Amino acid sequence: MLSLTVAAVVFGVVFLAELPDKTALAGLMLGTRYRASYVFAGVAAAFLVHVTLAVAAGSVLTLLPHRLVQGIVGVLFLLGAAMLLLKKDDDEEEQARKPADQSFWKVAGSGFMLILVAEFGDLTQIMTANLAARYDDPLSVGVGAVLALWAVAALGILGGRTLMTYVPLRLITRIAALLMLALAAFSLYEALA
Numbered sequence: 001m002l003s004l005t006v007a008a009v010v011f012g013v014v015f016l017a018e019l020p021d022k023t024a025l026a027g028l029m030l031g032t033r034y035r036a037s038y039v040f041a042g043v044a045a046a047f048l049v050h051v052t053l054a055v056a057a058g059s060v061l062t063l064l065p066h067r068l069v070q071g072i073v074g075v076l077f078l079l080g081a082a083m084l085l086l087k088k089d090d091d092e093e094e095q096a097r098k099p100a101d102q103s104f105w106k107v108a109g110s111g112f113m114l115i116l117v118a119e120f121g122d123l124t125q126i127m128t129a130n131l132a133a134r135y136d137d138p139l140s141v142g143v144g145a146v147l148a149l150w151a152v153a154a155l156g157i158l159g160g161r162t163l164m165t166y167v168p169l170r171l172i173t174r175i176a177a178l179l180m181l182a183l184a185a186f187s188l189y190e191a192l193a
Helices: 003-017 022-033 036-061 066-086 104-119 124-134 138-166 169-192
Strands: none
Touching: 003 124, 003 169, 022 036, 022 104, 022 138, 036 104, 036 124, 036 138, 036 169, 066 124, 066 169, 124 138, 124 169
């Protein structure tokens, strides 16, 4: 059964962590060149694959003793927060190869391949696995993560440039890192308590 609370927490954490990532920039780049709906279809499919893999990995972690899982999850959240806080602001943007035409399959395929390769093993995929292990609710975690990633992709494709003029990227990154630190502290407390 779907837990709206778990899905909402996962949505918030994944959304904030993914917003300053290269995916939003790649979506913006593709969205300025090609039909937005075609780009979104490819990007959305790639994120669905990533979340499915992450939730499956997180579900395997739930087979381990609870205290051990909470300790692992806490450490991984700490590492994720450190990655966000120490990340350089001048990340290189991923360059997509321009399809020969504007057909749905070529544009969606380019978006799919770009995200599939760029996001494999990315921070949000690791976070999604951690959240799946933390909450032991694969459906709710999967729904929250997919919706967050789709929302970031849509923002990047349709309005990333406008958003970044009002909300500094550094602020978004700091908020995501603070959320991850709070989740790390809570998980480590549960592991040690």
